[in-house]
Amino acid sequence: MKQQIILNLPVKDLEKSRAFFAALGFTFNDRYSGENAAFMHIVGDTIQAMLTTESFFASLIDKPVVQAKEANEVVICLSCDSRGEVDALIAKAVAAGGRTPHPPEDHGFMYDQGFEDLDGHLWNLVWSAPEA
Known part of the structure; x- marks a missing residue:
């Protein structure tokens, strides 16, 4: 089985964060992205980050968002x-x-x-x- 690491990071402004990381050369997979999240490739297809709006991130956990x-x-x-x-x-x-x-x-x-x-x-x- 191919293992992946996916970091989930809450962001205040998804479009600004997406533009920031695109400026660093990171790419995104629009298939897994939407209005609440952007799926970013960090290292190939094995290490990624899911940039999520703070409200969406909060819906996934039962603690405050740091x-x-x-x-x-x-x-x-x-x-x-x-x-x-x-x-x-x-x-x-x-x-x-x-x-x-x-x-x-x-x-x-x-x-x-x-x-x-x-x-x-x-x-x-x-x-x-x-x-x-």
Whole structure:
């Protein structure tokens, strides 16, 4: 059986969030998208995110929806093929309206930096040297 990981993320404005992630180069599957959700490919067809309106997300759970700009439960970490890819994706995120919560960290064998999306979800981009 082919396994998938699907992250469900509540967003305030679905169209703005979709445009933000499209500006970073992520693609969407309109077959599984609609007025309350957008199905986004993160890594091929095995890791995706379902961006959902906050009201739809709330209908799926029995607890309050956390406001990611106020508190975080998770940091989504994506590996990159190079330092340049980390920097390029960070630049795209900032240009699309995101922000960087900290400067890049260069450990020689590993390089990373994160960005906060429009709703405050944290994404960390990391490159590690193959020998590491």
